[in-house]
Amino acid sequence: MTPDDTTKPEDASAPLLELDDVAVHFGGVRAVDGVSLHLREGLIYGILGANGSGKSTLLGAVTRLNPLTRGHLRFDGRPYENVPAHRVAHLGVARTFQTVRLIDDRSVLDNVLLGLDTADRSKRKHARGRADEVMERVGITHLQRMRPSELSYGMQRRTEIARAIVGTPRLLLLDEPTAGMNTEERDEISDLLRSLQQEGYTQLLVEHDVQMMVTVCDYLFAMNFGKLIAQGLPDDVVADQGVRESYLGRQAADA
Ligand SMILES: Nc1ncnc2c1ncn2[C@@H]1O[C@H](COP(=O)(O)OP(=O)(O)O)[C@@H](O)[C@H]1O
Numbered sequence: 001m002t003p004d005d006t007t008k009p010e011d012a013s014a015p016l017l018e019l020d021d022v023a024v025h026f027g028g029v030r031a032v033d034g035v036s037l038h039l040r041e042g043l044i045y046g047i048l049g050a051n052g053s054g055k056s057t058l059l060g061a062v063t064r065l066n067p068l069t070r071g072h073l074r075f076d077g078r079p080y081e082n083v084p085a086h087r088v089a090h091l092g093v094a095r096t097f098q099t100v101r102l103i104d105d106r107s108v109l110d111n112v113l114l115g116l117d118t119a120d121r122s123k124r125k126h127a128r129g130r131a132d133e134v135m136e137r138v139g140i141t142h143l144q145r146m147r148p149s150e151l152s153y154g155m156q157r158r159t160e161i162a163r164a165i166v167g168t169p170r171l172l173l174l175d176e177p178t179a180g181m182n183t184e185e186r187d188e189i190s191d192l193l194r195s196l197q198q199e200g201y202t203q204l205l206v207e208h209d210v211q212m213m214v215t216v217c218d219y220l221f222a223m224n225f226g227k228l229i230a231q232g233l234p235d236d237v238v239a240d241q242g243v244r245e246s247y248l249g250r251q252a253a254d255a
């Protein structure tokens with residue numbers, strides 16, 4: 001099945017995101033090597049793959065942080081491979097990173113505000129209201145005056161999600177948002193992501209926890225050595241022989 005099958009027939013709109021033969025090579029390393037995929041608005045997509053399979057680099061390609069070696073990107077039907085990284089947020093794409101990236105000599109509130117373009121005064125006024133809204137939404141309102149380092153790891157992750165959604169992106173890319181969390185914290189983040197979906201946020205999630213991915217995602221991709229090796233409904237992808245051999249088998253062997 002393809003992502004098209006998951007939308008109703010009357011929805012003939014262009015995919016929100018399209019990648020056509022996207023490659024990102026670092027010297028001789030083919031981190032991403034010819035990936036084509038598309039994402040429909042409103043769904044949660046996941047990427048599975050062993051360490052080094054190119055998942056983070058693919059997210060970097062989508063946000064234009066990693067220069068493309070070849071290929072094409074379209075957002076809402078419009079090509080954007082020539083849009084510089086600092087303008088990608090304006091298109092409506094936001095991401096969180098694999099490692100926590102918060103500025104520690106600023107408050108939680110200030111970190112959230114960094115997700116907004118607050119260059120002029122009128123925007124700044126609106127920004128504060130919007131920041132309050134998203135802090136409430138992700139459950140960090142009571143922590144807004146603190147420094148990031150004073151927060152638990154889970155709350156730091158929530159702060160990053162708040163910073164990513166404060167600009168009301170249409171596509172949210174999340175790189176291992178629950179890495180290092182216990183099961184309870186992980187379940188809470190799963191609930192948060194699903195509730196963000198209810199508000200219309202399309203998401204592309206990288207996570208290693210297969211159970212979480214099957215529970216949270218509507219559709220999964222699997223990567224190995226920079227290439228897509230499977231895609232489809234989560235249960236089908238997890239049962240795929242190639243995926244089991246390249247990833248799940250390795251995970252089992254690691255355990
Ligand atoms: N900036 C970079 N320079 C050189 N090699 C890189 C860079 N970023 C990633 N790589 C390499 O690209 C491959 C894919 O990495 P990455 O996208 O981080 O994988 P994943 O997120 O799936 O673990 C790895 O071999 C990694 O070492």
Ligand SMILES: [Mg+2]
Pocket residue numbers: 055056057098175
């Ligand atoms: Mg990664």
